[in-house]
Amino acid sequence: MSLFAEFRIRSEDFALSSTLERLPDLVVEIDRVAATDELLTPYFWVSEVDLDAFESAASEDPTVADHRRLDDFESASLYRATWTGDVDTIVYAYTHGGATILEAKGQGGVWDIKIRFDGRDPFDEFKEFTDGHDIAYRLEQLYETSRPRTGSRYNLSEKQHEALNTAWEMGYFEEPRETTLDAVAAELDIARQSLSQRLRRGHHALIANTIRVTPLAEEKA
Incomplete structure (x- = not known):
């Protein structure tokens, strides 16, 4: 049975840390993540800030590289980048079996992340990994579901x-x-x-x- 966990992580322990610190109104929502050649390429939405200010801050952020704007909509813009550091949590989730990040939103100095695990064992292994690497987080919710995730x-x-x-x-x-x-x-x-x-x-x-x-x-x- 799938196990769902919702975490809150400080931005300084995750991605786009300096960008979120410089732009307190910035909202970043990860759309999906592509993994190739041991690199993680996130696609994410940016909103609530001037895009020039975001791109300037992101260009100096050590956790991302090669950010590129892909599309613009009325209330948000879609970007692609490469994670380069401070993302041990998400790297582990995508490079070890039994863990999939469903949602991730960064705002106001924190990231709220929802991960689906294939069972209790993958969750315990994930927790052991984060504890062993001093990755600070707060577990907000942990629950099982027998109903397939619609859509x-x-x-x-x-x-x-x-x-x-x-x-x-x-x-x-x-x-x-x-x-x-x-x-x-x-x-x-x-x-x-x-x-x-x-x-x-x-x-x-x-x-x-x-x-x-x-x-x-x-x-x-």
């Missing part, structure tokens, strides 16, 4: 799945629309901007795991 095959987070499903049920995607973004946000009891971000990132995940990986069918005569 996981498309790399959707639970919040993204909930937002997309609620918007669909309320007719937000109908033509003409049967409801508004504000109404969907009220139904979910979240801010309009938060809903907009979840829908955008949900669409991004769906496209990345469907259209981008599925070859076009041959056109029939």
